[in-house]
Amino acid sequence: DTGVSQDPRHKITKRGQNVTFRCDPISEHNRLYWYRQTLGQGPEFLTYFQNEAQLEKSRLLSDRFSAERPKGSFSTLEIQRTEQGDSAMYLCASSPSRDSPGGEQFFGPGTRLTVL
Amino acid sequence: RKEVEQDPGPFNVPEGATVAFNCTYSNSASQSFFWYRQDCRKEPKLLMSVYSSGNEDGRFTAQLNRASQYISLLIRDSKLSDSATYLCVSHTGGFKTIFGAGTRLFVKA
Numbered sequence: 001d002t003g004v005s006q007d008p009r010h011k012i013t014k015r016g017q018n019v020t021f022r023c024d025p026i027s028e029h030n031r032l033y034w035y036r037q038t039l040g041q042g043p044e045f046l047t048y049f050q051n052e053a054q055l056e057k058s059r060l061l062s063d064r065f066s067a068e069r070p071k072g073s074f075s076t077l078e079i080q081r082t083e084q085g086d087s088a089m090y091l092c093a094s095s096p097s098r099d100s101p102g103g104e105q106f107f108g109p110g111t112r113l114t115v116l
Numbered sequence: 117r118k119e120v121e122q123d124p125g126p127f128n129v130p131e132g133a134t135v136a137f138n139c140t141y142s143n144s145a146s147q148s149f150f151w152y153r154q155d156c157r158k159e160p161k162l163l164m165s166v167y168s169s170g171n172e173d174g175r176f177t178a179q180l181n182r183a184s185q186y187i188s189l190l191i192r193d194s195k196l197s198d199s200a201t202y203l204c205v206s207h208t209g210g211f212k213t214i215f216g217a218g219t220r221l222f223v224k225a
Binding site: 033035040041042043044045048050055056058091103104105107108109110 | 120148150158159160161162165203210211212213214215216217218
């Protein structure tokens with residue numbers, strides 16, 4: 001399967017714990033996005049990488065959230081000191097550089113986080 | 117006010133019906149627009165891009181009205197398989213993508 005993959009698919013954690021999610025984009029895509037989606041809402045933009053550079057970061061991304069894409073391939077999203085309000089689906093998407101920044105994004109299956 | 121707002125839904129329509137969704141955006145700097153489809157418990161997938169001249173893909177027609185800042189999606193001859201949530205998306209030309217909350221469509225036999 002050459003689509004976007006995310007790991008883990010599900011994560012249950014206790015409040016106050018740190019969690020880290022991984023995203024592997026489609027191999028030739030140098031643009032990578034992270035979103036958060038809660039029930040009944042559309043995906044909320046969190047952050048954007050072009051290669052290894054983090055070029056955009058939402059105000060939603062508090063100090064407890066950090067994302068990296070060290071070699072311009074896979075990316076990680078870490079949430080420190082999780083809160084119950086962090087419970088959501090975390091989606092990763094990638095797109096090719098040949099498209100404009102607003103071009104089609106290919107989404108992974110998401111990581112569902114439950115904070116108890 | 118949300119940057120992208122959609123009809124609240126849900127829309128319940130019989131097979132074969134024509135259904136239209138509207139979406140408004142507040143940022144006049146928005147440059148590109150899309151409709152994504154999201155099936156239950158699945159990731160969003162691009163349905164179609166939206167151009168100022170309008171575009172059609174089979175039973176689906178998308179329109180953009182920049183003066184009024186709204187986007188529409190028309191689905192003709194609805195199929196059971198069209199049941200999903202339809203997400204309106206705007207992009208300002210930077211790197212931030214804004215999704216609407218989505219409109220749920222149920223097509224019934």
